[in-house]
Amino acid sequence: MAGHDDEVAWARLTAAEIQARANPATVVVIPVASVEQHGPHLATGVDMWLASAIAERSARKLQAAGTPALVTPCLWSGLAEHHMAFGGTITLDEAGFAAMVGGVARSVARHGFRRIALLNGHGGNIEAIQTLAIVLTREIGVPVVGVTYWLASADSFGAILEAQPNVMHACEAETSMVMAVQPDGVRAEAIARAVPKRFAPPAPPGFKRHRPFAEMTDTGVLGDPRPASAEKGERLLEAASARLADELARPELWQ
Numbered sequence: 555m556a557g558h559d560d561e562v563a564w565a566r567l568t569a570a571e572i573q574a575r576a577n578p579a580t581v582v583v584i585p586v587a588s589v590e591q592h593g594p595h596l597a598t599g600v601d602m603w604l605a606s607a608i609a610e611r612s613a614r615k616l617q618a619a620g621t622p623a624l625v626t627p628c629l630w631s632g633l634a635e636h637h638m639a640f641g642g643t644i645t646l647d648e649a650g651f652a653a654m655v656g657g658v659a660r661s662v663a664r665h666g667f668r669r670i671a672l673l674n675g676h677g678g679n680i681e682a683i684q685t686l687a688i689v690l691t692r693e694i695g696v697p698v699v700g701v702t703y704w705l706a707s708a709d710s711f712g713a714i715l716e717a718q719p720n721v722m723h724a725c726e727a728e729t730s731m732v733m734a735v736q737p738d739g740v741r742a743e744a745i746a747r748a749v750p751k752r753f754a755p756p757a758p759p760g761f762k763r764h765r766p767f768a769e770m771t772d773t774g775v776l777g778d779p780r781p782a783s784a785e786k787g788e789r790l791l792e793a794a795s796a797r798l799a800d801e802l803a804r805p806e807l808w809q
């Protein structure tokens with residue numbers, strides 16, 4: 555057994571080691587994120603760290619259960635126009651985002667992989683990732699599944715969180731998970747003033763429109779980060795990755 559058989563990170567493997575895994579059953583997870591403002595108490599890399607951590611944990615669970623899996627480096631830049639007014643935010647436009655995600659997915663498919671998952675970790679990317687999953691599946695002729703981790707884990711997240719039903723923004727959920735995976739990305743002393751004096755309720759289920767965050771919250775946060783803890787974050791990360799590994803292992807998803 556070679557020393558790198560347990561490795562799931564694409565970029566830590568050689569080209570030959572990657573090609574040795576290029577069989578039709580291998581799941582390639584492409585984490586997709588964003589670098590944007592997360593209030594006064596969290597660094598801008600939150601979505602990147604969380605999408606990467608959940609992708610890597612999911613791939614390890616898949617491998618442990620007998621499904622070979624790889625994780626590409628995180629595509630760190632996404633659609634974050636609605637956060638720009640707070641500073642610290644980098645956004646692509648829709649065409650640039652589609653070109654980036656498409657280029658990576660097409661490359662993966664050209665090397666012989668036949669199960670590609672776009673694992674989204676940013677609210678502003680949800681609709682674009684769903685559309686790209688459809689468009690790329692048609693274009694490449696290989697199933698490309700799009701998934702946003704907290705929407706896929708709504709039941710378990712709702713049971714773990716105390717102050718909100720699911721991920722909002724720089725909230726109980728995101729703050730907890732950053733405490734677990736990247737504690738130096740949290741400014742604990744700023745958590746109290748991160749709580750918004752006002753924030754707009756989300757659009758009703760099924761409804762969507764563009765709305766700048768500056769209209770929705772005075773601090774850049776949606777929700778309340780005060781009940782966050784690293785222990786809660788660890789439970790969220792485990793729940794999300796277990797759910798994803800379960801679903802991505804099902805042959806029906808790819809047939």
Ligand SMILES: [Zn+2]
Nearest residue numbers: 588601676677
């Ligand atoms: Zn985000």
